[in-house]
Amino acid sequence: xxxxxxxxxxxxxxAVYNILSLGLxxxxxxxxxxxxxxxxxxxxxxxxxxxxAMVTLIAAYHYFRIFESFKHAFEGTTGNNPHAYNVGYRxxxxxxxxxxxxxxxxxxLALVQADRSRMLSRLVPASALMIILGYPGDAGExxxxxxxxxxxxxxxxxxxxxxxILFVELGKSLQRQSERVRVFVRNLRxxxxxxxxxxxxxxxxxxxxxxxxxxxxxxMARELGYSIADILAKCAFGLMIYAxxxxxxxxxxxxxxxxxxxxx
Amino acid sequence: xxxxxxxxxxxxxxAVYNILSLGLxxxxxxxxxxxxxxxxxxxxxxxxxxxxAMVTLIAAYHYFRIFESFKHAFEGTTGNNPHAYNVGYRxxxxxxxxxxxxxxxxxxLALVQADRSRMLSRLVPASALMIILGYPGDAGExxxxxxxxxxxxxxxxxxxxxxxILFVELGKSLQRQSERVRVFVRNLRxxxxxxxxxxxxxxxxxxxxxxxxxxxxxxMARELGYSIADILAKCAFGLMIYAxxxxxxxxxxxxxxxxxxxxx
Numbered sequence: 280x281x282x283x284x285x286x287x288x289x290x291x292x293x294a295v296y297n298i299l300s301l302g303l304x305x306x307x308x309x310x311x312x313x314x315x316x317x318x319x320x321x322x323x324x325x326x327x328x329x330x331x332a333m334v335t336l337i338a339a340y341h342y343f344r345i346f347e348s349f350k351h352a353f354e355g356t357t358g359n360n361p362h363a364y365n366v367g368y369r370x371x372x373x374x375x376x377x378x379x380x381x382x383x384x385x386x387x388l389a390l391v392q393a394d395r396s397r398m399l400s401r402l403v404p405a406s407a408l409m410i411i412l413g414y415p416g417d418a419g420e421x422x423x424x425x426x427x428x429x430x431x432x433x434x435x436x437x438x439x440x441x442x443x444i445l446f447v448e449l450g451k452s453l454q455r456q457s458e459r460v461r462v463f464v465r466n467l468r469x470x471x472x473x474x475x476x477x478x479x480x481x482x483x484x485x486x487x488x489x490x491x492x493x494x495x496x497x498x499m500a501r502e503l504g505y506s507i508a509d510i511l512a513k514c515a516f517g518l519m520i521y522a523x524x525x526x527x528x529x530x531x532x533x534x535x536x537x538x539x540x541x542x543x
Numbered sequence: 544x545x546x547x548x549x550x551x552x553x554x555x556x557x558a559v560y561n562i563l564s565l566g567l568x569x570x571x572x573x574x575x576x577x578x579x580x581x582x583x584x585x586x587x588x589x590x591x592x593x594x595x596a597m598v599t600l601i602a603a604y605h606y607f608r609i610f611e612s613f614k615h616a617f618e619g620t621t622g623n624n625p626h627a628y629n630v631g632y633r634x635x636x637x638x639x640x641x642x643x644x645x646x647x648x649x650x651x652l653a654l655v656q657a658d659r660s661r662m663l664s665r666l667v668p669a670s671a672l673m674i675i676l677g678y679p680g681d682a683g684e685x686x687x688x689x690x691x692x693x694x695x696x697x698x699x700x701x702x703x704x705x706x707x708i709l710f711v712e713l714g715k716s717l718q719r720q721s722e723r724v725r726v727f728v729r730n731l732r733x734x735x736x737x738x739x740x741x742x743x744x745x746x747x748x749x750x751x752x753x754x755x756x757x758x759x760x761x762x763m764a765r766e767l768g769y770s771i772a773d774i775l776a777k778c779a780f781g782l783m784i785y786a787x788x789x790x791x792x793x794x795x796x797x798x799x800x801x802x803x804x805x806x807x
Binding site for chain 2: 321389
């Protein structure tokens with residue numbers, strides 16, 4: 280935690296304050312939507328929806344904490360504030376949710392058991408490692424004497440490994456999926472690449488900020504970047520998972536489709 | 544309760560603060576997951592999932608309390624703080640949740656009624672006794688003139704008895720389970736042994752700490768140890784209970800498996 284003085288401009292304060300509240304609202308609504316939509320897909324795709332709901336539930340908890348932490352650190356007129364902004368909440372959130380996002384991705388494809396286990400046993404540890412290695416770089420302290428660029432670079436190694444599995448290994452498993460599902464999965468991977476790409480950019484934007492005299496525009500940019508990326512990577516991503524589950528439910532069972540679609 | 548001065552370093556404070564928040568998030572999400580997954584197993588295994596959800600719900604409540612207690616005791620810049628950290632929350636939590644963890648373990652195996660009653664009538668009192676005997680040793684006061692090592696040793700007696708029942712008695716009942724279930728139960732017992740082993744180690748780490756001048760590294764190690772062990776022993780354990788319930792549901796009912804698994 281840093282002990283930051285309250286020197287955000289009104290614009291900087293409002294921008295971060297409102298995006299954090301937007302994030303919380305989006306996470307809560309997506310959680311409720313995923314749980315309420317269980318019956319709209321076949322049983323075999325419901326696990327993916329439950330996991331997606333857990334991702335946004337965990338994120339909703341953390342957005343509530345981040346919002347409160349931000350208020351304590353920056354609200355008021357007393358200048359210096361003993362309460363400080365805790366960036367740790369974001370990393371704890373990602374430590375739990377990023378592996379789960381990969382779990383829901385693999386789950387919704389309903390791959391054969393062996394393929395599923397093989398993917399998850401590599402994706403889950405790699406994603407947890409990616410987050411753990413990123414934290415020291417963002418916490419603003421030189422852990423083990425290493426600066427933010429080194430931790431950022433270390434964190435990139437498991438990230439590239441995850442991309443390799445998703446784009447090369449998963450590609451092979453997609454051959455047995457229908458054309459519509461393959462298009463969905465391609466878009467899903469692009470959304471993942473696009474949104475996960477925002478995190479390192481946000482990280483780098485704030486990287487050279489001196490903890491004792493922060494650059495508040497960089498701070499704002501990082502918080503906006505993290506929040507928008509979170510909303511896309513968890514809520515929009517979850518809705519794409521739901522769309523895939525619906526499409527595959529219709530393909531698997533014509534009666535189910537007829538019950539759900541008037542033009543079936 | 545101890546009246547502790549605020550002399551944790553930033554690193555010590557952040558580490559405990561963030562692990563307590565992580566614990567709360569993990570307990571909440573596991574509770575929701577277990578309740579949302581009821582229909583994903585056959586009715587005969589749902590009792591185990593409900594009990595598991597109660598374990599993590601009780602723990603979520605206590606992690607909220609522990610988190611608040613920790614903040615009151617250590618946050619701020621005033622040095623001494625009238626609010627103090629209450630380790631009692633952990634023991635109240637364990638007093639309720641540890642017997643329930645053993646209940647869910649026995650429940651998920653769907654043993655014959657007589658075996659189930661015989662196990663539970665011994666496991667539940669033994670586990671409650673184990674927690675009650677541990678508390679005086681951790682509360683930092685010489686109850687009945689006995690120090691922490693004596694209470695730790697007394698608490699170990701019911702612990703060994705529980706291990707005897709789980710590894711010897713339960714072993715006999717496992718003969719009638721399938722090979723896959725037996726592997727699961729073996730892993731479940733190892734997880735239990737591994738995580739329950741962290742508690743006495745954490746206890747011992749802090750045992751020689753003088754309440755009037757605490758060793759804060761030992762304090763941090765104890766809190767990290769208890770929290771990580773709790774997350775593994777309740778959340779990871781609950782997910783293994785769920786995996787066993789799923790496997791047994793598939794074994795019991797081929798139609799159920801076919802609806803749930805595409806490669807069935």
